[in-house]
Amino acid sequence: MEFGIVELSRLQFATTAMFHFLFVPLTIGLSIIVAIMETVYVMTNRPIWRQMTKFWGALFGINFAIGVATGITMEFQFGMNWSYYSQYVGDIFGAPLAIEGLMAFFLEATFVGLFFFGWDKLSKTAHLAVAWLVAIGSNFSALWILIANGWMQDPVGAAFNPMTMRMEMTDFWAVLFNEVAQAKFVHTVSAGYVTASVFVLGVSAWYLLRGRHIELARRSIAVAAAFGLASAFSVVLLGDESGYNATHSQKMKLAAIEGMWHTEPAPAAITAFGFPDQEARKTHYAIHIPYVMGLIGTRSLTTEIPGISELVAQADTRIRSGMIAYEALLTLRAEREATPQVVKDTFELHSADLGFALLLRKYTDTPQLATEAQIKMAANDTVPTVWPLFWAFRIMAGLGFAFIGTMIYFFYRASFKRMQFPRPALHLAVWMIPAPWIAAEMGWFVAEFGRQPWTVDGVLPTAMSVSALSMTEVAITLAGFVIFYSVLFVVEMGLMLKYIRKGPFLEVAETEAWMQRHDARLAGRKNADAIAMVRE
Amino acid sequence: MILHELLSYETLRLTWWVLVGVLLIGFALTDGFDMGVGALLPFVAKTDTERRVAINTVGPVWEGNQVWFIVGGAAIFAAWPPLYAVSFSGFYLAMWIVLAALIVRPVAFKYRSKRDDPRWRAVWDWALFAGGAVPATIFGVAVGNVLQGVPFHFTDDLHAIYEGVWYMKFLSLLNPFALCAGLVSLSMLVMHGAAWLTLKAEGPVQIRARRLGSWAALVAVGGYIGLGLWLAYGFDGYQIAGAYVTDGPSNPLHFQVNKGGSWMDAYALRPWIAIAPAMGVVGGLQAFLGLRAGREITTLLASKMAIFGMIASVGLTMFPFILPSSSDPRSSLTVWNASSSHLTLFIMLVVTAIFLPLILIYTAWVYKVLWGKVTEADVSENSHGLY
Numbered sequence: 001m002e003f004g005i006v007e008l009s010r011l012q013f014a015t016t017a018m019f020h021f022l023f024v025p026l027t028i029g030l031s032i033i034v035a036i037m038e039t040v041y042v043m044t045n046r047p048i049w050r051q052m053t054k055f056w057g058a059l060f061g062i063n064f065a066i067g068v069a070t071g072i073t074m075e076f077q078f079g080m081n082w083s084y085y086s087q088y089v090g091d092i093f094g095a096p097l098a099i100e101g102l103m104a105f106f107l108e109a110t111f112v113g114l115f116f117f118g119w120d121k122l123s124k125t126a127h128l129a130v131a132w133l134v135a136i137g138s139n140f141s142a143l144w145i146l147i148a149n150g151w152m153q154d155p156v157g158a159a160f161n162p163m164t165m166r167m168e169m170t171d172f173w174a175v176l177f178n179e180v181a182q183a184k185f186v187h188t189v190s191a192g193y194v195t196a197s198v199f200v201l202g203v204s205a206w207y208l209l210r211g212r213h214i215e216l217a218r219r220s221i222a223v224a225a226a227f228g229l230a231s232a233f234s235v236v237l238l239g240d241e242s243g244y245n246a247t248h249s250q251k252m253k254l255a256a257i258e259g260m261w262h263t264e265p266a267p268a269a270i271t272a273f274g275f276p277d278q279e280a281r282k283t284h285y286a287i288h289i290p291y292v293m294g295l296i297g298t299r300s301l302t303t304e305i306p307g308i309s310e311l312v313a314q315a316d317t318r319i320r321s322g323m324i325a326y327e328a329l330l331t332l333r334a335e336r337e338a339t340p341q342v343v344k345d346t347f348e349l350h351s352a353d354l355g356f357a358l359l360l361r362k363y364t365d366t367p368q369l370a371t372e373a374q375i376k377m378a379a380n381d382t383v384p385t386v387w388p389l390f391w392a393f394r395i396m397a398g399l400g401f402a403f404i405g406t407m408i409y410f411f412y413r414a415s416f417k418r419m420q421f422p423r424p425a426l427h428l429a430v431w432m433i434p435a436p437w438i439a440a441e442m443g444w445f446v447a448e449f450g451r452q453p454w455t456v457d458g459v460l461p462t463a464m465s466v467s468a469l470s471m472t473e474v475a476i477t478l479a480g481f482v483i484f485y486s487v488l489f490v491v492e493m494g495l496m497l498k499y500i501r502k503g504p505f506l507e508v509a510e511t512e513a514w515m516q517r518h519d520a521r522l523a524g525r526k527n528a529d530a531i532a533m534v535r536e
Numbered sequence: 537m538i539l540h541e542l543l544s545y546e547t548l549r550l551t552w553w554v555l556v557g558v559l560l561i562g563f564a565l566t567d568g569f570d571m572g573v574g575a576l577l578p579f580v581a582k583t584d585t586e587r588r589v590a591i592n593t594v595g596p597v598w599e600g601n602q603v604w605f606i607v608g609g610a611a612i613f614a615a616w617p618p619l620y621a622v623s624f625s626g627f628y629l630a631m632w633i634v635l636a637a638l639i640v641r642p643v644a645f646k647y648r649s650k651r652d653d654p655r656w657r658a659v660w661d662w663a664l665f666a667g668g669a670v671p672a673t674i675f676g677v678a679v680g681n682v683l684q685g686v687p688f689h690f691t692d693d694l695h696a697i698y699e700g701v702w703y704m705k706f707l708s709l710l711n712p713f714a715l716c717a718g719l720v721s722l723s724m725l726v727m728h729g730a731a732w733l734t735l736k737a738e739g740p741v742q743i744r745a746r747r748l749g750s751w752a753a754l755v756a757v758g759g760y761i762g763l764g765l766w767l768a769y770g771f772d773g774y775q776i777a778g779a780y781v782t783d784g785p786s787n788p789l790h791f792q793v794n795k796g797g798s799w800m801d802a803y804a805l806r807p808w809i810a811i812a813p814a815m816g817v818v819g820g821l822q823a824f825l826g827l828r829a830g831r832e833i834t835t836l837l838a839s840k841m842a843i844f845g846m847i848a849s850v851g852l853t854m855f856p857f858i859l860p861s862s863s864d865p866r867s868s869l870t871v872w873n874a875s876s877s878h879l880t881l882f883i884m885l886v887v888t889a890i891f892l893p894l895i896l897i898y899t900a901w902v903y904k905v906l907w908g909k910v911t912e913a914d915v916s917e918n919s920h921g922l923y
Contacts, residue, residue, distance in 0.1 A: 064646075069641075072639065073604060075606060076635050079620045079621055079625060086617055087694055091617060091876045094614030095614045097614065098615075102607060110899055111597070114906075166694070292829065467621075468695065470701070473628050491643070495651075
């Protein structure tokens, strides 16, 4: 594969998106865990829970800063590097991004300042409300972003308009309630909850191993294990739901993940292990588990799941149909309203396959005149590279089950064994910390790499989506991002570790004193601070 | 869905032209003072405690303020996709510099006071300065270029192509007119930051901010008038030629556009728009006097009026143009041929009509909770709770 502007732009997008997603899941999950802890504090009025809220809140803050900063890159990058994509689908894709800002990001960002700065200025319940608003904002953010991304995976509720040369929204509700998007949303936020739970669990386990902050650590484990257990089940179940959705919307991605080169008689077996070979269209040393794939993919014993070879044949047919649409489009573009009705009808009939004709643009500027060889190459291009998908998916799914196991164990010890945790289990929890990040990155890799060669499945090829930039420009910005992000990453990790080593800022006694001062302040007594200070 | 036809396409386009203006002005009015404070930081605050006072005046609010910018960008994407595509890719390297500044700024806010090492803090102070001054200047430079028209064209399938080799694409943005516009926008936001510090700080920080801010206000007003004259006599405007419809498909290539005449013709056509530049000049002078006299709330309001007037005047002068093309005028983007579809504009309007008032209400509440001065005593006592 030659390395051009498309590949360089993809590399930049992958780098910035995957870096961004190092921070997002922890923000999503930790915002809720912190809000839960503060809820317990407000309900019980026990200082330890405020101490926990402040401690985990501080770590949340360090993480949140980079999440926000790198998120801006994501929004800018569509226009900067993918301007034809922005022009072509902005009518649909832009709306959820804007709604995300209005509905979620404003909420989250406006109140996050108050969460950190408002302790002295707000009553306990008002501050609790602020904490929940931050958490709700973070989670709603994810909803709208995933509606946008879900549309790229399964572009429902939109049609091509030859007068504006772009896709336009025809049904907002279809975009909003896109099944792919909804499953993706729950899957992704659950992954965030698992990430935060594993993080809280691991850090707390480290404290227990060191014999520090025992009270804080034990209670934190109890929260993380309960929350993490529910989330780990949810993430796996919704991952399964995504698999089911993929059987009707993204057949090629599913076949590639499974290394299913040819259609098998229903119910298909799942390949647990093997070495996919793209050239030979074969998976070597495959270990199959019968029936499972058919059950996951179709929830039936009789429905077939198409294999890669059959899907390539289908793509071939759609490319030929798309060529007819493309030819009609040229007339429509030139004649506009004066286009003969018969051409308009032809376009209508074939416009659903227009995207497949655009695959030919990689090989020819006149797709309507493509040769047999070009059609064949374009059809083969619809197969993503199988082995990275095959493995990334298995790593993600394996880790998903590992999280369920871990959470069950810690939940059991926390609930029924008086919070006594054997040391090896605590060590395991510490070593487990990076695992949810690996799983999340693998998940996004499967979602995005598995959609190739498309940016919008079946509608717009990645190769056409890029901006008209020079390699130099993109190389400069990519190098800039790599340098910047590396520095930020080192700084962020340094601060995280520093704050974790340091533990909570205020001891329980200090927290109690603050609570008394705060109560006095709220009671409106003058010189309340002075009185409280004297008492200390 | 038929509901969206309640509002005509033309009305929706006009509404979204206004709304994007509102979001961008909202950004300048709120995050503008954060950037101004950043740009002033090394000059108004000398000791670490003074710096922390200055930083903490914006500490709890900058994050929410910045969302005006993010939502402004997203609204352009959703409501004016061709504008988003052309401007973000055309101004590629300049955009990246803005991005770099906006990445550094949040991190600098959060991380600066997390370590006591003076060198650590000095680095982040520098980052806060750059994070304020650089975007404040570049936004002005961008507006300066938009007024002159930028060199791009659309292919038949609406691929946006920005003319020139890569380094010239960037360097040609730095022309004299645009650089002056950058200076005006920097001064404008420095004035605004100074007005904010006058309200929220006291002592030496406030005194220095008032002095520097008053000079900035004069530069902003003087520069703004100068640029207006330069634009009137030095540059051509753009006009849509021939017959056109205001509710047709969003395809710039369906219009004919001529370069010629003057942008200032807009004031002959719609004299009422002169109120915008008048607000800019009067507000700026009022801010100058207020900063000199040490008035607090009224100075901030005057500064807001100046910013509102100056930014609004650009949009109103160019109407109906949004982004004219100097190399291929027919590719120019206007209000009538560069929007999203009728349905998308309508849905976005419904969402905005629900959420924008809510945002204004809770933002106002947050400012109310945080009302009052940030003092040196506050920041010294509270070394963990504050930045």
